[in-house]
Amino acid sequence: MSGGYSSQAAEFTDLEVSPGSLDFVDVPLLAALGSTFSGDSHLALTLPQSGGFNEVEFNMAANFWGCPFNFGNTVLGPNGNLVNCGTYVRQGIAHLVDKKLFAQYEPDLSSPSAGIFAVPIDNPLSANGTLPTPNACGWDLSFGETGSNCVVGTPNPHGQYYTGGTAYHLAPATGATSLNWLQNNPSPDFCAGAWDIMTGLNSAWSGAVAPGLGVSMVSQPGGGFPYSSSSYWTFTSSTNCQLNPCCGSNEFNAIAHITNNPVKFFIRTDNPALQMLGQSYAEAMCAVWSGSFVASNGHDGCTLVAPPCCHGNFMDILETTLGNRQAFQGFLTSTGSSPNTNWGMFTAGAGGFVPPNPFEDESEHVGEVAKALQPDPFDTDLYFGFNSQFVSGISSVKQANNGACSNAAVPSGGASNYMWLCNSSYDNISGLMESAPCFSSTGSGNDPVPGQSTPNFASCLGGPVSGTCTSTSICTAVSAGYQAEDNFGQGAYTIPVYSTSVAYGYLLCAFSNNVCTPSNSWTNVINSQGTYNYFNWLNARNGAPRISGTIRQGFVGVVPSVNPYVATTPQEFALMASVYDSLFVADPYNDNQFVNWMTENTQTLTSVSYNSGGLNGPPLGTAMTYRFTLRPDLTFQDGRPVTSYDVAFSYLSLFSQGALLGETLAAMTGITILSPQVFDVSVNSKGVFVLPSITSVPILSARYWTSALPSDWGSAVGACSTSSCPDVQFTLSGTTVKCTGACTSFSTQASSATKLMTVNTADLSATFDPIKSQDFVGSGPWECGSVTGVGNGVCTPSSQGGAGNGQSSYTLTAFQNYFRSSQRLALYLWSGESDTNAIGPAVAVGSCFNVAGNLSGPCGHYQQGAGNPGSGTPVSVGTVGNVDIFFNLNWLAPFEWTTSPPGGIAPLTPTLPILYGPGTTFTPSPGPSSCTTPNNFYDC
Numbered sequence: 056m057s058g059g060y061s062s063q064a065a066e067f068t069d070l071e072v073s074p075g076s077l078d079f080v081d082v083p084l085l086a087a088l089g090s091t092f093s094g095d096s097h098l099a100l101t102l103p104q105s106g107g108f109n110e111v112e113f114n115m116a117a118n119f120w121g122c123p124f125n126f127g128n129t130v131l132g133p134n135g136n137l138v139n140c141g142t143y144v145r146q147g148i149a150h151l152v153d154k155k156l157f158a159q160y161e162p163d164l165s166s167p168s169a170g171i172f173a174v175p176i177d178n179p180l181s182a183n184g185t186l187p188t189p190n191a192c193g194w195d196l197s198f199g200e201t202g203s204n205c206v207v208g209t210p211n212p213h214g215q216y217y218t219g220g221t222a223y224h225l226a227p228a229t230g231a232t233s234l235n236w237l238q239n240n241p242s243p244d245f246c247a248g249a250w251d252i253m254t255g256l257n258s259a260w261s262g263a264v265a266p267g268l269g270v271s272m273v274s275q276p277g278g279g280f281p282y283s284s285s286s287y288w289t290f291t292s293s294t295n296c297q298l299n300p301c302c303g304s305n306e307f308n309a310i311a312h313i314t315n316n317p318v319k320f321f322i323r324t325d326n327p328a329l330q331m332l333g334q335s336y337a338e339a340m341c342a343v344w345s346g347s348f349v350a351s352n353g354h355d356g357c358t359l360v361a362p363p364c365c366h367g368n369f370m371d372i373l374e375t376t377l378g379n380r381q382a383f384q385g386f387l388t389s390t391g392s393s394p395n396t397n398w399g400m401f402t403a404g405a406g407g408f409v410p411p412n413p414f415e416d417e418s419e420h421v422g423e424v425a426k427a428l429q430p431d432p433f434d435t436d437l438y439f440g441f442n443s444q445f446v447s448g449i450s451s452v453k454q455a456n457n458g459a460c461s462n463a464a465v466p467s468g469g470a471s472n473y474m475w476l477c478n479s480s481y482d483n484i485s486g487l488m489e490s491a492p493c494f495s496s497t498g499s500g501n502d503p504v505p506g507q508s509t510p511n512f513a514s515c516l517g518g519p520v521s522g523t524c525t526s527t528s529i530c531t532a533v534s535a536g537y538q539a540e541d542n543f544g545q546g547a548y549t550i551p552v553y554s555t556s557v558a559y560g561y562l563l564c565a566f567s568n569n570v571c572t573p574s575n576s577w578t579n580v581i582n583s584q585g586t587y588n589y590f591n592w593l594n595a596r597n598g599a600p601r602i603s604g605t606i607r608q609g610f611v612g613v614v615p616s617v618n619p620y621v622a623t624t625p626q627e628f629a630l631m632a633s634v635y636d637s638l639f640v641a642d643p644y645n646d647n648q649f650v651n652w653m654t655e656n657t658q659t660l661t662s663v664s665y666n667s668g669g670l671n672g673p674p675l676g677t678a679m680t681y682r683f684t685l686r687p688d689l690t691f692q693d694g695r696p697v698t699s700y701d702v703a704f705s706y707l708s709l710f711s712q713g714a715l716l717g718e719t720l721a722a723m724t725g726i727t728i729l730s731p732q733v734f735d736v737s738v739n740s741k742g743v744f745v746l747p748s749i750t751s752v753p754i755l756s757a758r759y760w761t762s763a764l765p766s767d768w769g770s771a772v773g774a775c776s777t778s779s780c781p782d783v784q785f786t787l788s789g790t791t792v793k794c795t796g797a798c799t800s801f802s803t804q805a806s807s808a809t810k811l812m813t814v815n816t817a818d819l820s821a822t823f824d825p826i827k828s829q830d831f832v833g834s835g836p837w838e839c840g841s842v843t844g845v846g847n848g849v850c851t852p853s854s855q856g857g858a859g860n861g862q863s864s865y866t867l868t869a870f871q872n873y874f875r876s877s878q879r880l881a882l883y884l885w886s887g888e889s890d891t892n893a894i895g896p897a898v899a900v901g902s903c904f905n906v907a908g909n910l911s912g913p914c915g916h917y918q919q920g921a922g923n924p925g926s927g928t929p930v931s932v933g934t935v936g937n938v939d940i941f942f943n944l945n946w947l948a949p950f951e952w953t954t955s956p957p958g959g960i961a962p963l964t965p966t967l968p969i970l971y972g973p974g975t976t977f978t979p980s981p982g983p984s985s986c987t988t989p990n991n992f993y994d995c
Contacts, residue, residue: 207503319398
């Protein structure tokens, strides 16, 4: 993995210029390169796919020009009344750029030859989902809209009722400077935006929700502005909607409010379209106060602005900072006494924080209800991104201390809700969406339907719901999700701008080849949210790559940390996804389907009782329990087995410490361990999103992270592995682990069960380096250097002295004993085992034990092939073990590979596939009479 690139353009230069330093990149193709990739036979393009959403985000703990956003809530005005200044200000800013024209004409968003295009959006979700979009025409507190787009919208950008770009948009922009998507002064939207900003500031300064003591317009439109429909407004040569602090006795007070609270805008430069988006909003905001679009390239902001009538006074309006995504300090959320306010606005999107991590994509149900679901994990953003349970739960912001944020939030240096949005109304409706026990209506009630002017809402009980969803109405996830979108849009908590269709480029074959052929090209490339993904690194192969036996993957920037407790960037998550596994994984070609990855069995239990350990039942507050059985062939890269205790440690520590990778465990009430392979995860909700959320968390090898000694961990696990231990249950009280049941069984003389299950606090530091400390050991397909019993080896350049944090280059090696390797699959297929034919192979191999070799006899199959190499080798204990290890195992559970495999995977037929492993090819038997060299074939 090679990084250090400052931008998309720099990374693509190393890919497309001979001899080519990369095979794959981590960012979408730049639109300007579409024709280059289409015209060079050495380069390849993936099919177009959704590229996520892009938006302008606000820090809800910030103060804009004297208006405190107060975490997305009203504030107490000077007259003692509650005022909504933050909503007015954000809605005003939203008016200043025409999202429809930006998506259509921004040059970096369109390349027809590559299938790249963008569409405007009004909600923080990608286009092409399944959740209908709200009627946005009534969102603005001052200016309602009318027209054909004032209906429930479809998420399909090619559908009849696609309404993206309707919110805070009264008329098409006429352009300003050279940017045709800027709303000029004067125009309906520029003047509406200025009015909203003015109204918000005046309410915060003077308590009057109207112009008065604070700010006014230089010369507002006629035609009944602002109280009539925008179609009646009139504009003359003297109309000027620039804002002006009044030049009376309040002049200096108004200017002080503004100058003491300038907006701090971080504009990303590693994505050209996002840089242009930031420049556009910066220029428009400056024009509201200065009368001219002066923020040159977004570099200078507007910091010395002279008000129209106050000579000798200057205002600090907007301070801009330019940098790549990794330079943005907002992701590093405060764990101190107050939120960080070193930023106010941020251009977020592609290659950024959406979705927050590769494990979090898994936000749809599986198991019994998988086939009943319609796709789209919209809860990932609407719940985990913006519900206040996922802010950094420092004491001062919690409701228990008269703050606005959820009491369930825990302090975190990398919280997913880094915007500090803590609105109880939004928390309630997004929480109802997350806990909804059904996805959509199956009864007489109807969910919102595109084209409706007034939406329907439905209950999981089968009937209609009138008005706002409540805990007693039990709305469907779609109905509650629609209301969450509507609530979010009315608050203008962010400004969603566009969603993209993107393609990814890669090096098909080395430039030194005259012609690319199947033997010298990359094949079996997995394109799932780009080629920068776990399954591509598992599946892609090239018989003659540029560097033998090597995939060269590029990434923008560096990997700040390889510590799972502090990771916040896509680069960090991708590296960790290579080393750590999770219980379930999403099908890369259908992210609504989930496969039992580390587990061989998953049960859904509405009630549980325990037979040992003195437990009375599941933890307090449990609504549902999921029982998991780990695959028996799971091992970490150091050779030690993966156990239920490792899962429990990973879940308890990652969630309690506020790690971003653990936030999807919000519904967990506790974990009960029944054996080293069987454990229960209890949850407080029967929601359809819960199971894939709790199974998306990386599983760590606890011995490297526990606060106890590694030897104590090994002793405790070993004792419960050789002799059955009674049931033990672990719960959390804040960051403290609590133990119930047979706690002394899982312990040592020196370490209690709770100490074993608690992470070493020294390992939580942002400066802690797991690679340098030899703690970077997982069960995944790739390992760091040569892993031994004491930990990982070296996988960063020798010049770095073994350091792992902050590096731009990592060399990972295939884990030879990976439980889902090609070699392991060959052995599984040879065994004949499955959940539909469990007894037959087990009986057959047992009956062949020690029988003399006879390849043409009934034991011939088990006397050769992958599980018993040789030619007529008698079945041994090892041979029997190679069958029994897969007893009753379904490789792709809950799907059946032969009849109904997950999307993108061909049905398994008697003609088995050729399998490729590191340096090895596994070939199926050519037939009973042709398998004359058994060691060359895996299924003789």
